[in-house]
Amino acid sequence: MTSASLPASAKRSKRVLPGFGLTMGVTLTYLGVIVLLPVIALVLKGAEIGPARFWAIATAPRTLAALQLTLTAAAMATVFNAIYGVLMAWVLVRYNFPGRRLLDALVDIPFALPTAVAGLALSALFAANGWYGAILEPMGIQVVFTIWGVAAAMAFTSIPFVIRTVQPVLEDLDPQYEEAARTLGAHPFTIFRRVVFPAIFPALLVGITLSFARSLGEFGAVIFIAGNLPFKTEIASLLAVIRLEEYDYNGAAVIALTLLIIALVLLAISNILQARALRYRGKTG
Amino acid sequence: MSLTVQNLTRRFGQTEVLRGIDLEVKSGELVALLGPSGSGKTTLLKIIAGLDWPDAGRLVVGGEDWLDKKAQERRTGFVFQHYALFPHMKVRDNIAFGLTVMDRAHRPAPATIAKKVEELLHFLQIPHLADRYPAELSGGQRQRVALGRALAIDPAVLLLDEPFGALDAQVRRDLRRWLREVHDKAGTTTIFVTHDQEEAFELADRVVVMGAGLIEQIGSADQIYDHPASPFVARFLGLTVEIPVTMRAGRAEAAGLDTSALPRRAMADGPATLFLRPADITLLPSPEGAFRVTEIATTGALLRLRMEGPADCQAEAELPRRAAPALSLGQTVTLRPEVGHIFPGSPTPAQPAPAPAPVSLIKESSR
Ligand SMILES: Nc1ncnc2c1ncn2[C@@H]1O[C@H](COP(=O)(O)OP(=O)(O)OP(=O)(O)O)[C@@H](O)[C@H]1O
Numbered sequence: 082m083t084s085a086s087l088p089a090s091a092k093r094s095k096r097v098l099p100g101f102g103l104t105m106g107v108t109l110t111y112l113g114v115i116v117l118l119p120v121i122a123l124v125l126k127g128a129e130i131g132p133a134r135f136w137a138i139a140t141a142p143r144t145l146a147a148l149q150l151t152l153t154a155a156a157m158a159t160v161f162n163a164i165y166g167v168l169m170a171w172v173l174v175r176y177n178f179p180g181r182r183l184l185d186a187l188v189d190i191p192f193a194l195p196t197a198v199a200g201l202a203l204s205a206l207f208a209a210n211g212w213y214g215a216i217l218e219p220m221g222i223q224v225v226f227t228i229w230g231v232a233a234a235m236a237f238t239s240i241p242f243v244i245r246t247v248q249p250v251l252e253d254l255d256p257q258y259e260e261a262a263r264t265l266g267a268h269p270f271t272i273f274r275r276v277v278f279p280a281i282f283p284a285l286l287v288g289i290t291l292s293f294a295r296s297l298g299e300f301g302a303v304i305f306i307a308g309n310l311p312f313k314t315e316i317a318s319l320l321a322v323i324r325l326e327e328y329d330y331n332g333a334a335v336i337a338l339t340l341l342i343i344a345l346v347l348l349a350i351s352n353i354l355q356a357r358a359l360r361y362r363g364k365t366g
Numbered sequence: 367m368s369l370t371v372q373n374l375t376r377r378f379g380q381t382e383v384l385r386g387i388d389l390e391v392k393s394g395e396l397v398a399l400l401g402p403s404g405s406g407k408t409t410l411l412k413i414i415a416g417l418d419w420p421d422a423g424r425l426v427v428g429g430e431d432w433l434d435k436k437a438q439e440r441r442t443g444f445v446f447q448h449y450a451l452f453p454h455m456k457v458r459d460n461i462a463f464g465l466t467v468m469d470r471a472h473r474p475a476p477a478t479i480a481k482k483v484e485e486l487l488h489f490l491q492i493p494h495l496a497d498r499y500p501a502e503l504s505g506g507q508r509q510r511v512a513l514g515r516a517l518a519i520d521p522a523v524l525l526l527d528e529p530f531g532a533l534d535a536q537v538r539r540d541l542r543r544w545l546r547e548v549h550d551k552a553g554t555t556t557i558f559v560t561h562d563q564e565e566a567f568e569l570a571d572r573v574v575v576m577g578a579g580l581i582e583q584i585g586s587a588d589q590i591y592d593h594p595a596s597p598f599v600a601r602f603l604g605l606t607v608e609i610p611v612t613m614r615a616g617r618a619e620a621a622g623l624d625t626s627a628l629p630r631r632a633m634a635d636g637p638a639t640l641f642l643r644p645a646d647i648t649l650l651p652s653p654e655g656a657f658r659v660t661e662i663a664t665t666g667a668l669l670r671l672r673m674e675g676p677a678d679c680q681a682e683a684e685l686p687r688r689a690a691p692a693l694s695l696g697q698t699v700t701l702r703p704e705v706g707h708i709f710p711g712s713p714t715p716a717q718p719a720p721a722p723a724p725v726s727l728i729k730e731s732s733r
């Protein structure tokens with residue numbers, strides 16, 4: 082055997098499973114057509130506008146107000162989801178109680194429900210004469226037509242992300258770590274903070290990122306409860322629709338592109354944080 | 367600190383995992399819990415650590431009732447079989463963990479903790495590993511770190527659950543010696559679990575043999591090896607050949623058996639069972655022999671033979687191949703046991719030894 086033929090045979094032997102070329106081709110084509118092309122089209126549209134004009138549209142008072150509301154409400158929803166999601170995952174994994182499986186199934190409802198239905202239901206509940214509104218309104222807390230309503234709708238539709246990313250990691254967490262911590266004198270809260278939380282943190286980060294990204298783009302559930310008052314409770318994606326209806330394609334594209342950039346930056350930050358949180362896995366991975 | 371376990375019982379549903387354990391461990395002693403898989407060793411260790419609770423019984427350590435105490439208050443150093451090092455903490459932080467989680471009133475200053483960790487790293491001969499993560503260590507190194515983490519809290523008792531179970535033979539032997547040294551220097555009362563009798567005999571001051579939730583025998587390596595207290599212990603120590611005999615005037619008699627090498631016993635006449643190691647049997651080819659060779663296998667150095675005797679009695683012998691007499695399948699032989707143990711009563715219907723250890727290991731039993 083010549084020395085030149087060695088690398089070739091070595092290369093070939095790496096492909097254990099057949100059909101790599103075909104499956105990879107199909108996947109990439111699909112990804113290109115469905116995901117990448119629209120994004121590129123959007124970016125080109127934005128480039129067409131030119132930076133000065135882009136900036137002017139993006140910083141117009143109404144756009145700015147919409148972006149600010151969207152980001153703030155999404156942040157509020159995500160903070161809530163991060164805390165509640167971990168709690169819920171904890172309860173589902175660590176305790177065995179009647180109805181646990183039912184509760185587990187309920188978690189997926191926000192994903193399964195048409196968002197318009199969720200929006201209608203939420204606004205009915207929080208309206209002044211609704212079940213929740215009737216209690217909150219006399220206390221001076223208004224939810225419908227305020228940022229709280231927007232955040233509530235966002236939180237509702239994105240909660241499964243956190244629960245479903247954290248839950249499997251908690252399930253796989255070896256109880257021996259906690260037992261070891263107990264014999265070393267750590268009390269429950271310390272164990273959670275120093276042993277359990279670091280273990281679920283990377284997954285939580287993924288859940289948080291997805292939850293935030295989803296909240297940024299949530300439309301159906303929000304518009305029912307928000308009231309959509311310009312400068313007050315008008316979310317960015319609704320403003321994009323309004324611009325489109327006014328045949329202001331550039332206006333719509335700028336808003337969409339801005340949301341896209343925010344989401345991408347977030348994803349990048351999340352990935353960096355994750356990589357740092359997983360440093361300990363070492364080179365052996 | 368001294369440890370006393372009294373009549374400890376633990377049930378999981380219907381199954382009794384511990385059926386009344388009584389055990390005394392002296393202060394500074396190194397005790398091995400030896401027993402087959404499922405005999406309740408881990409359960410006993412977990413109860414001592416406060417990670418599990420008995421259904422009945424007492425547990426007193428250093429004069430204090432430990433069943434009144436939570437795991438956090440007991441100060442046990444528990445070393446898990448798979449180490450259970452915190453993966454996101456460096457070696458240094460793993461070892462410091464028990465000190466950093468103490469409540470404010472008792473927690474040493476950060477500098478004191480750092481110093482103590484440094485001392486332990488040197489004591490365990492791993493100072494160069496201080497800034498690595500557990501994933502970057504070998505099994506033996508992880509074991510040392512786990513021991514360091516347990517020792518850092520100055521434990522009242524050190525509990526090790528099959529500390530060398532996941533390591534290869536060479537590392538096991540090295541760490542075993544090293545653990546003995548660490549124990550002698552630190553002077554901590556230590557209980558360690560193993561199902562490797564060589565390990566138990568070599569390392570421990572006393573060995574506790576457990577079987578199915580009961581203590582079968584407690585003693586030094588020599589005591590247990592020379593005088594197994596029950597058929598269970600005998601089987602567990604590798605005396606896997608069981609031959610029904612009749613005791614007559616202190617001698618065991620059976621067809622095809624030449625027991626002239628065995629000393630007389632002070633035992634009542636009647637049926638009994640002779641327990642033998644396959645390696646302690648000499649084969650004498652003879653036309654009148656009551657045992658027939660049914661299988662011959664070679665392991666290179668050893669010849670392993672199976673024989674069938676009267677009344678379906680199965681026997682197994684092992685002899686050096688070079689010294690073996692010319693034997694062939696179907697040949698009849700007489701068995702001549704060189705050493706053996708006799709327990710009254712007929713053999714229990716074929717209950718195989720739970721963990722027949724390799725015979726070659728049993729030989730080097732002294733420490
Ligand atoms: N949480 C539990 N629930 C039910 N049964 C259990 C539980 N823990 C242990 N057991 C049972 O108790 C028995 C003893 O278990 P234990 O882990 O103490 O054995 P062991 O002597 O440590 O065995 P090994 O050498 O395999 O580790 C086993 O039969 C096991 O199935």
Ligand SMILES: [Mg+2]
Binds near residue numbers: 407408409527
């Ligand atoms: Mg065990």
